[in-house]
Amino acid sequence: MSGPHQGQDLVTAGTPLSDARAAVVLVHGRGATAQSIVQMGTDVHADGVALLAPQAARNTWYPNSFLAPVEDNEPGRSSGLQAVDDAVETAIDAGIPREAVLVGGFSQGACLASEYVARNPRRYGGLAALSGGLIGETVDPESYEGDIEGTPVFIGCSDVDPHIPIERVHATTETFERLGGDVDERIYGGMGHGVNQDELDAVADLVAGLLET
Template identity: 80%
Template sequence: MSGPHQGQELVTAGTPLDEARAAMVLVHGRGATAQSIVQMGREVHEEGLALLAPQAARNTWYPQSFLAPVEQNEPGRSSGLRAIDDAVERATDAGVPVDRVVLLGFSQGACLASEYVARNPTRYGGLVALSGGLIGETVDPEGFDGDLDGMPVFVGCSDVDPHIPLERVKVTSEVFERLHADVDERIYEGMGHGVNEDELDAVADIVATVLSA
């Protein structure tokens, strides 16, 4: 598959892949960069963790709101999912087991990372969705099949996020629960659209778990 995000840079940091015991694929938000999301990764990095961040063409994965009909966000959505898949494959080809690959996204990146795991369910090292949710005008929890086998899923968002309706956060958590993930949903009062220390602490816990596996 080719698309707008194929051929873009894959930023790497942390422990080199050929020396890594685990990996984290970080997906940036609208208007941001792979370099910027890697900085978040560095805040939770431990020795043994490789950081991989795909870059969106023109810094945007898809053009419309994640609440728009899916076809309005093509081909960006599908191309972005392929970019995530390529990053995961880069890690597994280097010898990192898929159950030690954590996917993390913020905002538009959280939407895309959530969509990737829900559409490609297997036992990854974990999913972290920061201020995001599953993509589409509507989300039917019964439309997803698979088994995440107790994989940790962290879903964090404000109750008044201007871009992410609380209802979509809730249905996203429901989907992952139906897929047999171990879901940790945390809703923060009045936070707005951002990331807080409690969320970073939760990410650090997931990193520590995959590195000790």
């Protein structure tokens, strides 16, 4: 598709794709950059893993809250999902199996990463959703179909995140459980909207697991 986020840079770091055995696709949040999420990625990186981060036009994937009706966030939402897919396919084209590709993100990026895996259900190396959830005014876990075949899923969020209702976090967890994911949901008391060390450690464990596939 052609949309606002097509033609933007794909930032890479870590092990070069030509030498990598696994990859992590990182999706940045609202107002952030691909370079900033790659910097976070270096905290969870392991030798042999390529880092790939698509860049949103004007640093924002979609204009409104992820809780707004889906049509209110078009074409940004669909264009963002295509940007995630393009990054995943870049890794696959380099010879990395999908089962060794982890998709993750923070905030808006976590929402896009979650939506991408849920809408394209197959076995991935993992999903890491930090302070985010599935996109839309409502989420019905039973409306998602397919099988992610035991994909490890980490979902971390505060119980008082001003942008992410805890009910949406739980609905996202239920959806991925129904899709056959191996889900680890962690709710942190009083954290607000951010990322803590426990989450980074959990994602680092997922990244290390990519090299065991």
